[in-house]
């Protein structure tokens with residue numbers, strides 16, 4: 001298990017405050033964060049821009065020393081024994097960082113493998129296997145600068161697996177990828193956790209991806225933990241409303257006045273729009289309102305064209321949370 005306790009990172013910056021004077025300014029990027037990742041699970045780390053996600057990942061991957069706090073990985077103190085830890089972890093960033101563009105996929109992997117102490121046939125076999133695994137066999141000897149974004153990202157995954165880490169930190173792994181390529185990568189990430197028993201930390205601005213992949217999620221704000229739970233419970237806790245969308249034959253003014261009064265009496269909040277299809281109603285209430293709405297339509301023989309009950313998702317929850325905390 002990876003266990004971070006009371007992690008703190010303050011950045012100190014010097015700002016000009018006169019001709020010669022410089023004032024020290026301290027930025028509290030991460031401020032007392034507790035976080036755990038077990039092997040075989042995918043953990044999400046969410047927060048608005050500047051919340052402290054990248055700083056946290058850099059500390060977990062020992063690229064950045066915390067100001068205070070502890071970090072242990074499978075019982076080993078990561079701050080005391082960073083060399084022992086580096087063999088057990090790796091980081092994969094989205095976008096186009098962390099690769100040498102003039103080198104081929106094979107040369108990149110050979111280079112990074114050597115950094116982890118791999119040599120000879122062990123290194124060659126590991127590179128061959130990873131190249132095959134991420135589907136780059138045919139283009140393995142071409143320079144990376146000629147790769148598509150999806151190919152570069154698959155190579156990033158291979159690079160992140162070169163030392164066969166037990167824990168992987170994925171920072172925006174599907175950034176800028178087309179939907180089918182992103183889906184393929186999500187499948188790979190799931191397999192790494194569920195079939196290869198790796199512990200995975202994921203940051204992503206694609207909340208559907210987080211909802212689909214993560215067993216539990218940490219939401220941070222200004223370096224503090226705001227919420228830690230499963231995606232389902234986060235949605236249930238934050239968005240209590242159920243949403244019903246209905247399109248029906250155009251309502252007369254009299255019918256609308258009657259319907260609005262009935263809906264108001266039941267605590268159903270309604271928004272009405274006239275569309276080409278007919279009258280569209282978006283209704284929200286803190287309970288499942290489908291049965292009640294259908295009963296009302298029977299009373300006046302309204303003709304329904306479409307009825308969709310929408311379950312709130314993680315994106316709805318995060319937007320609601322940000323609105324409540326005035327982060328938007």
Ligand SMILES: Nc1ncnc2c1ncn2[C@@H]1O[C@H](COP(=O)(O)OP(=O)(O)OP(=O)(O)O)[C@@H](O)[C@H]1O
Pocket residue numbers: 011012013027028029047048049050051052053054055056
């Ligand atoms: N090297 C640095 N020096 C000074 N301040 C920094 C440095 N890196 C980050 N910060 C500050 O620390 C805070 C947290 O930044 P961090 O990059 O960890 O946030 P983030 O959640 O990853 O944001 P984003 O989603 O925009 O990538 C921000 O206020 C940022 O300006």
